[in-house]
Amino acid sequence: MLGLAKDASEADIKSAYRKLAKAHHPDLNPGKESETRFRDIGAAYGILGDADKRARFDRGEIDMDGQPRQSQFYSDYAGGTSGRTYRQAPPGFGRQASGPEDLDPNGFDPRDFGDIFGSMFGGGFAQNPQGVTLDARYSIEIDFLEAAKGGQKRVTMPDGRVLDLKIPAGIAEGHQLRLKGQGNTGRDGAAGDAYVEVHVLPHPLFTRKGNDILVELPVGFHESVLGSRVPVPTVHGDVETAVPAGSSTGLVLRLKGKGLNGGDELVRLRIVMPPVIDPVLREAVETWARTHPFDPRAAAKGTS
Numbered sequence: 312m313l314g315l316a317k318d319a320s321e322a323d324i325k326s327a328y329r330k331l332a333k334a335h336h337p338d339l340n341p342g343k344e345s346e347t348r349f350r351d352i353g354a355a356y357g358i359l360g361d362a363d364k365r366a367r368f369d370r371g372e373i374d375m376d377g378q379p380r381q382s383q384f385y386s387d388y389a390g391g392t393s394g395r396t397y398r399q400a401p402p403g404f405g406r407q408a409s410g411p412e413d414l415d416p417n418g419f420d421p422r423d424f425g426d427i428f429g430s431m432f433g434g435g436f437a438q439n440p441q442g443v444t445l446d447a448r449y450s451i452e453i454d455f456l457e458a459a460k461g462g463q464k465r466v467t468m469p470d471g472r473v474l475d476l477k478i479p480a481g482i483a484e485g486h487q488l489r490l491k492g493q494g495n496t497g498r499d500g501a502a503g504d505a506y507v508e509v510h511v512l513p514h515p516l517f518t519r520k521g522n523d524i525l526v527e528l529p530v531g532f533h534e535s536v537l538g539s540r541v542p543v544p545t546v547h548g549d550v551e552t553a554v555p556a557g558s559s560t561g562l563v564l565r566l567k568g569k570g571l572n573g574g575d576e577l578v579r580l581r582i583v584m585p586p587v588i589d590p591v592l593r594e595a596v597e598t599w600a601r602t603h604p605f606d607p608r609a610a611a612k613g614t615s
Contacts, residue, residue: 312355319359328356329450329510336467346471353468357447357495445503447494451476455514458482459524459546459571468493468505476507481522481571484511516544522574528564529583530554545569545576554580 313319313327335348354375358364367373451466461480467473476488487506494503511519518525528543538556542549545566552564560582569576585592606612 312351313359315359321360321362324356324359325450328352328360329452332356332450333452349467350471353447353449356450360448360450445495445497445501447503447505448508449505450508450510452510452512453478454512455517455519456546458484458509458511459517466507478509482509482511483519485509517546519571520577522571524570524574524576525579526576527579527581530558530580532582532584535559535580535582543576543578546571552578558582 313324313331315323315327319327331352332349335345335352358368358373358375364373368375449468451464453464457464457478459481461478461482464476464478465473466476472493474490474493476490478488486509488509490505490507492502493505496502516526524546526544528541530539530541534541534554535558536556538558539554540551541554543552543566547569550566550569552566554564555562558580560580562580564578564580566576566578568574
């Protein structure tokens with residue numbers, strides 16, 4: 312389903328899942344076929360994305376739904392040394408017998424089998440044995456600003472359900488959201504939890520470092536020479552900040568509290584020249600240069 316080799320790495324599995332889930336997401340490809348394909352992709356990742364489940368699946372202990380292969384379990388125990396022979400029961404065998412033809416020659420009714428194991432393990436063993444996890448794992452992508460600001464996000468799960476996820480403000484890349492009771496449902500009706508791994512898409516302006524936000528701000532050379540107040544984009548909206556007179560490229564200004572979860576925004580200045588050097592500007596700079604000797608590489612020469 313994911314187009315992977317048997318020896319696929321964890322990174323290969325995650326990459327294939329994200330690519331296919333995005334390509335077949337029902338929100339982008341309406342229709343029953345996409346819904347079914349999307350659900351199958353999610354189910355496959357639910358097994359392969361969990362190292363323990365993957366190993367048990369490879370050994371044939373569980374099926375694609377994460378449930379034990381009960382027909383194998385039944386045939387193993389029914390073929391014991393009692394001298395009795397039974398037909399191999401289908402999944403959910405605990406209550407499948409429908410009449411006398413389902414009894415063995417000694418009168419044993421396989422309908423009692425589930426009750427026997429139910430009393431041993433606290434009920435429902437045939438439907439949901441202890442140790443079998445019903446948790447489901449998914450992955451979603453969200454925009455950088457969605458992660459920064461938080462809020463509600465409506466998503467379509469692989470099984471077709473539409474859920475409203477609460478995205479905490481400042482959520483980090485790779486964080487997992489837990490949806491209690493929204494996982495797989497066992498044959499006894501018990502439901503596991505859904506774990507949604509969040510992947511944050513990059514932003515053209517902002518970069519995250521811990522709870523700080525890094526941004527590069529273009530500043531006109533006249534603004535750096537004279538000093539000025541300029542607008543600065545933040546994840547919370549534009550603010551105005553002062554550019555000190557004589558600022559050079561690389562100077563970092565700190566905007567307190569404008570990052571994530573109490574962090575700051577670090578603004579790195581990049582001085583930009585006008586696209587055209589007209590005669591007026593050229594003459595002014597030439598006059599200044601003749602009367603004010605300045606070597607911008609003096610500090611570098613001192614260290615060479």
